[in-house]
Amino acid sequence: MTPLSGKPVVTAAKMRAAEEAAIADGTSVDILMARAGTEVAQTIRRLASGSEVLILCGPGNNGGDGYVAAAALRAWSLPVRVAALAPPATDAARNACAGWSGPVETLAETKSAPILVDALFGTGLSRALDPAIVAALRRLNARARLSIAVDLPSGVDTDRGVALGDIPAADVTLALGAPKPAHLLYPAAGLCGAIRVLDIGVPASSDVMVLAAPDLPMPGPDSHKYSRGMVAVVGGDMPGAAELSAIAALRAGAGYVLLLAEHGALQPHAIVRKAFTPDALTDKRIGALIIGPGLGRGDEARARLDQALASAVPLVIDGDALHLLDTARLDVVRNRAVPVIMTPHAGEFDALFGKGEESKIDRARAAALRSGATIIFKGADTVIASPQGAVRVAQSANAWLSTAGTGDVLAGAVGAFLSGNANIAFDAACAGVWAHARAARRLRGAFIADDLADALTAVRSRL
Ligand SMILES: NC(=O)C1=CN([C@@H]2O[C@H](COP(=O)(O)OP(=O)(O)OC[C@H]3O[C@@H](n4cnc5c(N)ncnc54)[C@H](OP(=O)(O)O)[C@@H]3O)[C@@H](O)[C@H]2O)[C@@H](O)CC1
Ligand SMILES: [K+]
Incomplete structure (x- = not known):
């Protein structure tokens, strides 16, 4: 048993x-x-x-x-x-x-x-x-x-x-x-x-497995901030959401987090802040770019998404950016040379890929095949699917996760793992989902997304 x-x-x-x-x-x-x-x-x-x-x-x-x-x-x-x-x-x-x-x-x-x-x-x-x-x-x-x-x-x-x-x-x-x-x-x-x-x-x-604890390298004596992974987060209309992703990326183990936003808080000081410019995306040290949390859905947001899609940086596409992905942009995603991870919840998934009667596993796998991206189909039963057909299903973590900002934290954690090794986008997605769930299990009662991001530090130490 x-x-x-x-x-x-x-x-x-x-x-x-x-x-x-x-x-x-x-x-x-x-x-x-x-x-x-x-x-x-x-x-x-x-x-x-x-x-x-x-x-x-x-x-x-x-x-x-x-x-x-x-x-x-x-x-x-x-x-x-x-x-x-x-x-x-x-x-x-x-x-x-x-x-x-x-x-x-x-x-x-x-x-x-x-x-x-x-x-x-x-x-x-x-x-x-x-x-x-x-x-x-x-x-x-x-x-x-x-x-x-x-x-x-x-x-x-x-x-x-x-x-x-x-x-x-x-x-x-x-x-x-x-x-x-x-x-x-x-x-x-x-x-x-x-x-x-x-x-x-x-x-x-x-090829479908229950998500298990990932095996990730720990920093060694020769590690430095860039070797651990540099994450950039594109900000937008709601600065708090992008900040949550940035904090989560740091606490999940990224060595350097750059927040490309015009507004926002000054804390924590460990986050480097710069205004967004298309040039910022050409920094070759960026291992993963997170776009979507708090991005907004207007013209400026659309322009930032298109610049991110056109860049040579591995992407985590979440939240508002998923709403902006139309058929033409999905084709751009499929044709990118570097990996994309998308993190839709059920509503975003239906809007992007259509509703369906098939199982969540089959739908996630079909979406990964269609988009060429790793799909994290979120929910109490989060399903992670790679374009190659591998699938992991996460067990329900904590019903209190149903609160604002927890998705931004997930995007940050996934970005951190992706920045460490973009060759294995599927593994990064799995690690992010696992760490996020583990952090949630450590918390009690009506925790908030900030607590969840903070809890990643302790989770990471045990990976
Ligand atoms: N896999 C393994 O290695 C092993 C599996 N083992 C066991 O076998 C189980 C699968 O057994 P199974 O295939 O005989 O099917 P099972 O679930 O017992 O039901 C089929 C019967 O129910 C009937 N029926 C169906 N729906 C109905 C409904 N709504 N209302 C009324 N009737 C309905 C259906 O009739 P029919 O659809 O033909 O009209 C048929 O008579 C598996 O779950 C595990 O426990 C172990 O013993 C050994 C190793
Ligand atoms: K039974």
């Missing part, structure tokens, strides 16, 4: 393919189900501490896992009951059901228990749940002290991360073999509770 960080994120089809490969290698589906059900039972045993367990079994192999777990708990002399929605419909589930020697109640009539285990549907869910099933789940879930979902809470769409029905949230979800998109993408992720991955001996791989 392991946490998600660094794990491959596997779609239903990929998981099925991995299962089939394991079967082709000689491990039968019954053996896989025996492993999955036994792992599930061991976890239930730990969590239930002797309380009565009710396992709800569906017709497919998710239900099969439920029967195996029930038989194991019974063999350990623990109190367990089984209620089924329908008879098992696969050979493996039938065999598993045959291994359960107790009575099988009906879902509609079963009584609640302190520990509820949902093994109704997993990756095979193909349509919305019947309202009667939802009602039964809600009734039993409300009366349970702890509800545990096997693989996925029944009713969530594995790949898109949406709920097909008004299903209740689990307290714990035991992801079998690998996390699936629904374990990370909202709203489904919000219905999973705490997620643990159970190893069932089915190796799964994917």
Whole structure:
């Protein structure tokens, strides 16, 4: 039972393919189900501490896992009951059901228990749940002290991360073999509770992974301010936002931060301030240019964006600059010789790339391909996609991040990592998102964006 960080994120089809490969290698589906059900039972045993367990079994192999777990708990002399929605419909589930020697109640009539285990549907869910099933789940879930979902809470769409029905949230979800998109993408992720991955001996791989701690070089005795990375931030109508990015870039480890703005505060003194001129962008020492936070959306802002796009500097495009990116400018982004990282939230993403029914992972990947830029599609489930098809999904960090200025801080952190090594824009984007989330986790209560920027210093020391 392991946490998600660094794990491959596997779609239903990929998981099925991995299962089939394991079967082709000689491990039968019954053996896989025996492993999955036994792992599930061991976890239930730990969590239930002797309380009565009710396992709800569906017709497919998710239900099969439920029967195996029930038989194991019974063999350990623990109190367990089984209620089924329908008879098992696969050979493996039938065999598993045959291994359960107790009575099988009906879902509609079963009584609640302190520990509820949902093994109704997993990756095979193909349509919305019947309202009667939802009602039964809600009734039993409300009366349970702890509800545990096997693989996925029944009713969530594995790949898109949406709920097909008004299903209740689990307290714990035991992801079998690998996390699936629904374990990370909202709203489904919000219905999973705490997620643990159970190893069932089915190796799964994917170019989509859960974001893990980055491995970044620390400054050494021969480091100097430019070797650590020089970040320039283009200011505009709202000086505070660009300042936040500049402070965040410094605190994330940039050696030199230049704020190209006409107005603003005098603190901190570590930020070098100059008025914006197109010439300033020709400084070859600049490793990353951040444009967008507080830029404004008028003619001057548009001109600054065009100058930034025309420059030879790696770019982080955020906030207002994303609003100014029309189709022609997106083409300029795609044709740039040096990298671009874009940081849209959902509204900015829809405006730039259009709305879509596909998963956030697929949409981010398509946007990266379209723009040739690394895309940081922000949210509680931030998705980072490279134009080459690599994707990382960040786990939700802290709901208090939903406050003004936290996006400016992210842009600053990403800029700092990009300035250190622009050859690896995707890694810089991942490092920035990771550090930003880590800083947010360190903070308590209604923190403000300034606190978040300051917290990056401590995060950086531990990278
Ligand atoms: N991957 C691995 O290595 C391993 C995976 N394992 C486990 O297998 C699980 C996947 O099993 P699975 O493919 O049998 O699908 P599952 O989720 O049980 O449901 C399919 C059944 O539900 C039905 N059905 C669907 N939607 C419905 C609805 N809304 N309302 C009503 N019915 C609905 C559907 O019927 P149909 O759509 O054909 O009408 C079919 O009968 C996976 O999550 C994991 O737990 C382990 O056992 C072993 C190793
Ligand atoms: K389930």
